[in-house]
Amino acid sequence: MKNFIYHNPTELIFGKGQIARLSTLIPADKRIMITFGGGSVKRNGVYDQVVAALAGRDFVEFWGIEPNPSVETLRKAIALGKERKVDFLLAVGGGSVIDGTKLIAAGLLYDGDAWDIVLKGKAEHTVPMATVLTMSATGSEMNSGAVISRYETKEKFAFYGNYPVFSILDPETLFSLPTRQIACGLSDTFVHVLEQYMTTPGQSRLMDRWAEGILHTIVEIAPRALAEPRDYDVMSEYMLGATLGLNDMIAMGVTQDWATHMIGHELTALHGLTHGATLAIVINGTLRTLREQKHGKLLQYGERIWGITEGSEEERIEQTLARTEAFFRSLGLSTHLSEEGIGEETIAEIERRFNAQGVHYGEAGNVDGAMARRILEACR
Structure with missing residues (x-):
């Protein structure tokens, strides 16, 4: 075997009903941005569970992260996050939402364009983030990688940010998937x-x-x-x-x-x-x-x-x-x-x-x- 260092700090919280634990998992003093995709979480009940768990907390929502998340959309999220002084991110969705949120986490602490981070291949500083997984595929909920597209040039590259602090995996969130x-x-x-x-x-x-x-x-x-x-x-x-x-x-x-x-x-x-x-x-x-x-x-x-x-x-x-x-x-x-x-x-x-x-x-x-x-x- 080759030499290696293995370190994975993501805490997995697995099973039905675990979304309710968000209220204690995210520190009370955090200003949260919750990121979403196209709206399926409102149809399958996940959105209601997340909002109920964070009732009374300071959070802002950002919607519209696409499959194959685009830097064009993520720039808007970064601007909103900076305006609201967000210091914790919660990605509610599948791998695309989570990948996109990893770039937002890096972009909130970066003065230049977010695409620069993608081209560098690695983010130096990131805001902490967590996930509520609703589509299983990419493994992004327990790794540091992300893949971001730039629609205007038809490019798609990977970069490395930080690991989610925790990820909630409730298999019932998969029940409504096509x-x-x-x-x-x-x-x-x-x-x-x-x-x-x-x-x-x-x-x-x-x-x-x-x-x-x-x-x-x-x-x-x-x-x-x-x-x-x-x-x-x-x-x-x-x-x-x-x-x-x-x-x-x-x-x-x-x-x-x-x-x-x-x-x-x-x-x-x-x-x-x-x-x-x-x-x-x-x-x-x-x-x-x-x-x-x-x-x-x-x-x-x-x-x-x-x-x-x-x-x-x-x-x-x-x-x-x-x-x-x-x-x-x-x-x-x-x-x-x-x-x-x-x-x-x-x-x-x-x-x-x-x-x-x-x-x-x-x-x-x-x-x-x-x-x-x-x-x-x-x-x-």
């Missing part, structure tokens, strides 16, 4: 784990088994999560699985990939495709294109997750790739660019962007513009 959102969340979770697991074999038995445990769970619960979204036990497994998939727990001392995510971000920036939907397409191209590099892990993954033990190594890998693609299709998601009307123009633009940025993603640092093209061509 089927496609659940499907994309399951896809996002599955690929988060693959990005940390499907790299170099023999690094850590412990990390492998933890990662495989999450993968097994997602495969097992996915059909029921889609068919029975009001099943508390199933949605509990889904919600916690998504959190554990990207809170750095399974990444200790092992190499990571993230090329699929970086390519996926570009597809979202250029076409507005939901993040989890981009991953369901790109991961198949990544695994096919880099199958020799990932040979050992593909064999291990095929045996342990899909039970593939017969045939030559190449035949087993081919079966593994087919089973993986079939899993994403079982979620009702596209697995080819052509299904989303995406072709050569987009592939060329992503290649150009990777080359212009001089990036080298992947556990071997070999996913540059040319390799991104190969991966995308394998996704056609």
Whole structure:
């Protein structure tokens, strides 16, 4: 295993009825901004629970953080927060609201434009924030990362802020989610784990088994999560699985990939495709294109997750790739660019962007513009 430092300060408060604890979790003297998305929390009762828990407290609301949160919208929130002298943020929503709130937390203590923080890649100072999670996918409720879009230039980049002080995870908040959102969340979770697991074999038995445990769970619960979204036990497994998939727990001392995510971000920036939907397409191209590099892990993954033990190594890998693609299709998601009307123009633009940025993603640092093209061509 590689050297590492693991520190995750986020307190998880899990289970039904836990939103009521907001009244004691946020210090009484804080001036709070509550951030929201498009309004679904008013339809599913979450908003009423939050407001009731904070009755009598000093807070202001900011609405309208989009899926794929834009710096254009977040600038408005930062201006409002500075005007109201906000010193605590509460994100009520899914990963996009939480990601956007991480930039607000940094922007409130920054004199320049918030996009500068994104381009730097890391925030130096942040206002404390917490979350009430209503959509499981990104794991943003228990990590320091965020991904922000700039609509005017069709760009999307990650940056690192601070961890939420606490996150409330009540599985009942997932009961009203549309089927496609659940499907994309399951896809996002599955690929988060693959990005940390499907790299170099023999690094850590412990990390492998933890990662495989999450993968097994997602495969097992996915059909029921889609068919029975009001099943508390199933949605509990889904919600916690998504959190554990990207809170750095399974990444200790092992190499990571993230090329699929970086390519996926570009597809979202250029076409507005939901993040989890981009991953369901790109991961198949990544695994096919880099199958020799990932040979050992593909064999291990095929045996342990899909039970593939017969045939030559190449035949087993081919079966593994087919089973993986079939899993994403079982979620009702596209697995080819052509299904989303995406072709050569987009592939060329992503290649150009990777080359212009001089990036080298992947556990071997070999996913540059040319390799991104190969991966995308394998996704056609």
